[in-house]
Each structure stands twice: as structure tokens, then as C-alpha cells.
Amino acid sequence: MKLTVNGEVRDISAVTLAELMSELEYEGNWLATAHNGVIVHRQQRSQCRLAEGDRIEVLAPMKGG
Amino acid sequence: MLTVYDTQLASRLFLGTAQYPSPAALVDAVRASATSVVTVSLRREAAGGNAGGQFWSLIRSLGVSVLPNTAGCHSVKEAVTTAKMAREVFGTGWIKLEVIGNHDTLQPDVFGLVEAARILCQEGFSVFPYTTEDLVVAERLLDAGCRVLMPWCAPIGSAKGPRNRDALRSLRGHFPEIPLIVDAGLGRPSHAAAVMELGFDAVLLNTAVAKAGDPAAMAAAFAKAVEAGRQAFHAGLLEPRDMAVPSTPLIGKAVFA
Numbered sequence: 001m002k003l004t005v006n007g008e009v010r011d012i013s014a015v016t017l018a019e020l021m022s023e024l025e026y027e028g029n030w031l032a033t034a035h036n037g038v039i040v041h042r043q044q045r046s047q048c049r050l051a052e053g054d055r056i057e058v059l060a061p062m063k064g065g
Numbered sequence: 066m067l068t069v070y071d072t073q074l075a076s077r078l079f080l081g082t083a084q085y086p087s088p089a090a091l092v093d094a095v096r097a098s099a100t101s102v103v104t105v106s107l108r109r110e111a112a113g114g115n116a117g118g119q120f121w122s123l124i125r126s127l128g129v130s131v132l133p134n135t136a137g138c139h140s141v142k143e144a145v146t147t148a149k150m151a152r153e154v155f156g157t158g159w160i161k162l163e164v165i166g167n168h169d170t171l172q173p174d175v176f177g178l179v180e181a182a183r184i185l186c187q188e189g190f191s192v193f194p195y196t197t198e199d200l201v202v203a204e205r206l207l208d209a210g211c212r213v214l215m216p217w218c219a220p221i222g223s224a225k226g227p228r229n230r231d232a233l234r235s236l237r238g239h240f241p242e243i244p245l246i247v248d249a250g251l252g253r254p255s256h257a258a259a260v261m262e263l264g265f266d267a268v269l270l271n272t273a274v275a276k277a278g279d280p281a282a283m284a285a286a287f288a289k290a291v292e293a294g295r296q297a298f299h300a301g302l303l304e305p306r307d308m309a310v311p312s313t314p315l316i317g318k319a320v321f322a
Contacts, residue, residue: 005112006109006110006111006112007109024112024113025112025113026110026112026113028115028117028118030117030118030121030154031110031117031154032107032150032151032153032154033150034146034150037142037146038146039146039149039150039153041153042153057109058109058110058112059107059108059109059110059117059147059150059154060107060108060109060110060114060116060117060118060120060121060154061105061106061107061117061118061120061121061124061154061155062105062106062107062108062116062117062120063081063082063083063084063085063091063105063106063120064081064082064083064104064105064106064133064134064136065081065082065083065084065104065106065134065136065221065271065272
């Protein structure tokens with residue numbers, strides 16, 4: 001199915017957010033995720049089921065002022 | 066010692082981590098500033114990437130507290146969601162809350178700011194609101210649960226220094242017990258000293274240090290200015306006078322005429 005991950009449309013076979021993270025090789029405990037604009041905590045990713053057209057954000061620490 | 070949200074901080078200079086010529090220059094500037102708190106943000110990570118992890122390792126190696134921001138957020142929803150994601154990543158309830166209202170001036174949307182502050186305070190965050198120098202907005206932010214205020218003194222990155230000293234002085238006078246941190250618009254150490262002389266508790270800097278020819282030297286200069294301004298505030302400043310007043314005693318002056 002097609003999802004938008006960090007603004008890019010991708011064809012994904014994963015059915016949960018946790019699987020999507022593995023499929024796209026997102027690793028590390030410094031990542032935060034949101035599903036359709038709502039935060040999904042690390043421990044909730046395996047219960048977060050994905051559907052066609054969903055929007056996913058994967059954020060990491062970055063410099064800031 | 067400065068106390069914010071029950072945390073004691075040795076330094077009254079908060080330093081941003083963006084725009085340095087290199088990671089090494091950032092590290093040198095942080096050390097030269099002797100800061101206790103650096104600001105950080107959250108941005109999209111590329112699939113399979115590790116840029117965020119490397120940056121986070123660098124920041125943790127500095128041994129300072131982190132203050133995540135919601136920079137670039139233009140709505141309450143964006144800012145609240147970003148704050149929640151920052152809490153998970155950085156492991157702190159501190160959040161520098163920015164809700165931007167105008168693309169050109171980057172001035173805060175104070176209406177959205179108050180709304181977002183209320184939501185986040187109710188959810189247990191320690192909110193550091195990036196606001197204007199408006200007194201009534203400051204009151205609303207305190208009503209919303211904020212226990213620190215961070216007014217700008219000029220637009221972000223403008224280096225113009227304090228544009229409205231009367232309003233800053235008014236904030237200080239109205240909220241003697243609230244930590245007041247000038248955030249944004251400081252360009253020179255003399256600007257930092259000026260707001261510290263007004264009785265502000267701390268300053269938050271980024272561009273003026275990061276874009277200096279020698280960021281570490283400028284960080285050290287700002288640290289001295291912040292300290293000097295604070296000391297001068299406590300020492301009791303002489304108010305300006307309209308007429309000259311001789312400093313050398315007239316009594317005992319020889320008469321040659």
C-alpha cells in the first residue's frame with residue numbers, strides 16, 4: 001500500500017508502524033513517530049495498524065535555536 | 066544561581082546549537098560559554114539514516130541540560146504534537162514553546178501560544194514560552210501555567226538588540242518573582258549586558274555566537290557580558306541625569322584669579 005513517510009510517497013508492505021520502521025531501516029531509540037498527526041509512542045508502534053494513504057512522520061534530534 | 070522549574074542552573078546564558086560552521090565549533094562554543102542549557106529541535110530523519118543519533122550523542126557528551134524547541138510550528142496542534150515527540154526523544158518535560166505567527170518577522174502567534182501553553186502545562190510540561198514583550202500576553206501565559214517567560218527583544222536572528230526597553234522594564238517590574246529570559250534578537254555582548262542590567266534573569270542566544278568569525282571567542286564574550294550585566298543590576302545602577310554633575314569635589318579647589 002502507498003503511504004506518505006516524512007513527506008515522500010512510499011510503497012510499503014508493513015501493516016504496523018513497528019514493521020514499517022524495520023522495513024525502512026529506521027533504528028535507534030532517539031526516534032519519535034506520529035501517525036496521521038498523532039504521536040505514537042515507541043511501545044505503541046506494534047499496535048499501530050497502517051492503512052492506505054496514511055501519513056507517517058519519523059523525527060530525530062537536530063540542531064536548534 | 067538561576068532556578069527555573071525547580072532546577073538550579075549555574076549559567077545565565079542559554080545557547081542554541083544551530084548554524085555553527087562545524088560540530089567541533091559547536092562543542093568549543095558550548096564549552097567557552099560555560100552554558101548550563103542548550104536548545105535542540107526535532108526534524109525528519111532519512112530512512113536508514115543516523116544523523117539524528119550522531120547529533121544526539123554529541124549533545125549528550127556535553128553534559129548540559131537540553132531544552133527542545135517547537136521551532137517552525139505555525140499551529141497549536143503542530144506545536145503540541147512536536148512537544149510530545151520531543152519529550153519522548155529527549156527525556157525531558159522542558160519545552161521551548163514556539164508558535165510562529167508571521168513568516169517574515171517570525172513573531173509569535175500569541176493567541177496560539179497561550180492555547181498551546183495551557184494544553185502542555187496541563188499535561189505536565191515545563192513550558193518556556195517564546196513570546197513578545199506584551200504585558201497582557203505575559204499574564205495570560207502565567208495564568209496558563211507557565212512559570213518562566215521568554216520575551217523576544219527583536220526578531221529572531223536580526224541582531225538588533227533590545228528594541229523596546231520600556232516594555233522589558235515593565236515586564237521585570239510586574240513579575241519580580243518570575244524568571245525572565247530574553248530569547249531572540251541579541252546581536253552583541255553589549256545587548257546581553259543591557260537586558261541583564263534591566264534585571265532579566267538570563268538570555269538565550271544562537272545566531273550571534275554561531276555566525277561570529279570565532280564562535281568560541283564570541284561565546285566567551287557573551288558569557289562575560291551576561292555576568293557583568295547581572296552584577297551591575299545587583300550593584301545598583303546610577304539613573305541618567307539631564308545635567309552634568311562634577312565628580313571631582315569642588316571644595317578645596319585652589320583659586321588663582
